[in-house]
Amino acid sequence: MPRSSSVSSKSAKTPAKPSAKPLPPKPSRARLAVVFGDQLDLDAAIIRSLAPDDTVLMMEVANESQYVPSHMQRTTLFLSAMRHFAAELIEQKIRVKYITLDDPKNTGAFETEIARACDALNPSEIVCTHPGEWRVMAMLERVRDSTGIPLRIMPDEHFFTTKEEFAAWAKGRNSLTMEFFYREQRRKTGYLMEGSGKSAKPTGDTWNFDKENRLPFGKQGPNPKPRIPSSFKIDEITREVLAAMKRVLPDLPGSIDSFAWPVTRKQALASLNDFIKYRLANFGAYEDAMWTGEPTLYHSILSSSLNMKLLNPRECCERAIESYESGNAPLQSVEAFVRQIIGWREFVRGVYWLEGPEYADRNGLEQQGKLPDFYWTAETDMACMKACVGQVLDTGYGHHIQRLMVTGNFALISGVHPRAVSDWYLGMFVDGVDWVTLPNALGMVMHADRRPNATKGVTGLVGTKPYAASGKYIERMSNYCANCKYKPGERSGPSACPVTVFYWDFLIRTREKLAQNQRMAMILKNVDRLTPQIQTQITIDANLLRKKLGVTPM
Ligand SMILES: Cc1cc2nc3c(=O)[nH]c(=O)nc-3n(C[C@H](O)[C@H](O)[C@H](O)COP(=O)(O)OP(=O)(O)OC[C@H]3O[C@@H](n4cnc5c(N)ncnc54)[C@H](O)[C@@H]3O)c2cc1C
Ligand code: SF4
Structure with missing residues (x-):
């Protein structure tokens, strides 16, 4: 490290002669x-x-x-x-x-x-x-x-929207729908907009290309093969940090072996270039897909640099838009990337400051379970959890769908306490900072921020309904199930997929609460089609699984 523990750019003055009585500190205007x-x-x-x-x-x-x-x-x-x-x-x-x-x-x-x-x-x-x-x-x-x-x-000038502007936008609304916030952000920034003033319209006449996105890879896997993102060698400064950590914090979880994250603005800019050049074009279409051994796919892996402010969100969006304008990336990918940054990222920050510290204590579905041990070890026979948790332990990274639909979904449907899971996300990911982790984990994943909604019953604040999914979703969006001892379509018997068992159990045990949300009506009809005997069997199986995995009350 190029400095001592307390450093100054000015050379130290000759120390004054010690006097009998210590002098009071010199008043300073600095x-x-x-x-x-x-x-x-x-x-x-x-x-x-x-x-x-x-x-x-x-x-x-x-x-x-x-x-x-x-x-x-x-x-x-x-x-x-x-x-x-x-x-x-x-x-x-x-x-x-x-x-x-x-x-x-x-x-x-x-x-x-x-x-x-x-x-x-x-x-x-x-x-x-x-x-x-x-x-x-x-x-x-x-x-x-x-x-x-x-x-x-x-002021923190890093964001497009101040917390006061977000509060003004939220005031008097029944529900805080991210999509409406996002459209205002598009108008405000002019990103991907044609024309100006009231006649301004979104480029391509569509605000959101989600319908074209969310594709799985099919049996053949990612095509084109995702290029390994640029990585950065551990330098002398990082080596010194590691030595200090060994002395003071010897027991931190996770592995350091693959450390290659950008630690300077120069490296963060290189990371941005790498994404724009090699991965942005396929970002949109495959943003929800997962594949064994491909931890980053076409994602940007810019979140840690953004959250530490090594990168500015404006430069990230503008580089992506330039790529669209020069014909190097399709609109569906560029719009998806810009939406994550000016939409989701700003929206969750707005919610965090709007809701205040009590937000962290919400537990709208009253779930009380401990986080299973395998979140710290990846020792599990569920191939999806092994891949996604293992990757987090190895690298401190998981992409959004691995977080939301694999590790998050499992915590939601098995009944983990929202705070236990949100603390895990905060500490175990390199981009973990409270203002973004908490609304994502406690709100989007755990649906713990339920509140009355004048038109839709009782919905979540960040997500209008829980993102609960069975093993069939994971089978469709990844190849994890192909290498698993369980069968995603089975909810009983020795090959029953734990994700599927917990999915049905979740719908059964939270049925009354979820019935207050109009968007859940269709899904709950599927529960009503199950006979009482089947429902009882699912409850018994899920309780046994919970016991086996240690999802017992905290
Ligand atoms: C349970 C859970 C916990 C999360 N915790 C964090 C966290 O601690 N820190 C964090 O930065 N993101 C968090 N996210 C949001 C998102 O998953 C990550 O920002 C993203 O996966 C980071 O990878 P990336 O840079 O490759 O993102 P990309 O998929 O390439 O997306 C581009 C950028 O958009 C922003 N972004 C995308 N989705 C979101 C979102 N939902 N909320 C806020 N910003 C978003 C990020 O800055 C990201 O770098 C969490 C999501 C979930 C479901
Ligand atoms: S079968 Fe179930 S547990 Fe196994 S990988 Fe698929 S979803 Fe995960």
Whole structure:
């Protein structure tokens, strides 16, 4: 690492002669600019606002990898990217106080580290870009109150929509439908729009090409064969991070062996180029498909760089649109990619800030089960779960459908507590940050954010109905079932697919709650067609399976 645990771009002055009484700290007009690991944007308002005497504080604290167990690759990625970022600041002659993980004085938590820096530097003000979590916002306010030092929160310019704009859009609506939010985002950005003002219309006369997308690969598998995404060698800085982690955080889950994530803006840009050139064209058509041994397929794998702010969402969308305009990628793929970023990504952030900290405690389906052990080991005879969990342990990555329809679906239908599963997603994926993990895991996957809807009964806030699926869905969208001892179409007997058993059990045991949602009416009719004896047998089988897998009440 090119610096000590506390570094400055200015050379240290000769220390003053020690006096009998320690002098009070020198009053200072300089500010303390706190930069967290998910705020690594050299162009951010806070960095632009720095005066020569201001100090940037960056902290590697053990607590952030321990409050939910954090995958080795996730912690390594954050810490290495932070060290690279600090080095770039120092190169720009910015004063940086960097607290390394293994600094003997490191207290292990943001709150105590900021207080320690305030004691040492006596700043006139603490400044910070708006943090990405309620928890961190509350912590900054506590520091302000305990030190009496004013706190200034600067805008996070990374997003297209501020939390206030989202709240204004949401106000008075019966339901927050992502598609309507997305259309407003298209109009606002002008992305993939023809004409202007009221006569503006979506390119290709369609807002959403989902009907053309969502294709499976069929028996032959992915064609064209997905190119292996660009990967980045572990450098000296990352090696030093690994050494510090070995000393301070030796027991983190997951494997580090395949670590190849972008840790600098330059590498993140190379990753973006790689996606635009080699995978974007097939992104849309196959965004829901899965295949053994193909962890990334045509996905962008840009989420960690986006969430750490190494990439700006505008440049990602604009590069994709350029690719469409130059005839290198079809509209259906480019629209799908832009929708994920200006639609889903902004929508879930809006929901996170709109709903407040209580959102994390919702459990609308009243599920209480523990997360099965195989989420930490991949030791299971279910081929789909083995592939998707195994991949997460190896790389810290799974694409959206693996998260939603395999690991997420299983947790939903087997009855896992929403918080247990959302903590797993937060810690085990390299892109895990609370504002995006929580609405996806607790809302979209676990349907825990149910609320009355004036026209549709009781729906979820992020997803209008649960995405529950049987093994037949996994069979259609992947080749996992071909190599599995279970049969996706069977719901009883020795070859019964656990996903299918839990699917039917889920519909039976949550029937009353789901019946309040008009979009579930057709699906629940299938449950009513089962005889009471069959329903009882499914309940017995599912309870046995739950016991075997340890999905017992927390
Ligand atoms: C249970 C669950 C947990 C999730 N947790 C996270 C998380 O912690 N961090 C995270 O960034 N994403 C999360 N997602 C959303 C999504 O799965 C990932 O953003 C995506 O899989 C990342 O891979 P990619 O970069 O290859 O994305 P691509 O499939 O290439 O999509 C492009 C980009 O669109 C954005 N995006 C796509 N879908 C979503 C979505 N539903 N919500 C927000 N942004 C989206 C991401 O920035 C992504 O990089 C989660 C989804 C689920 C179902
Ligand atoms: S048969 Fe069932 S458990 Fe096996 S891979 Fe298919 S869905 Fe998964």
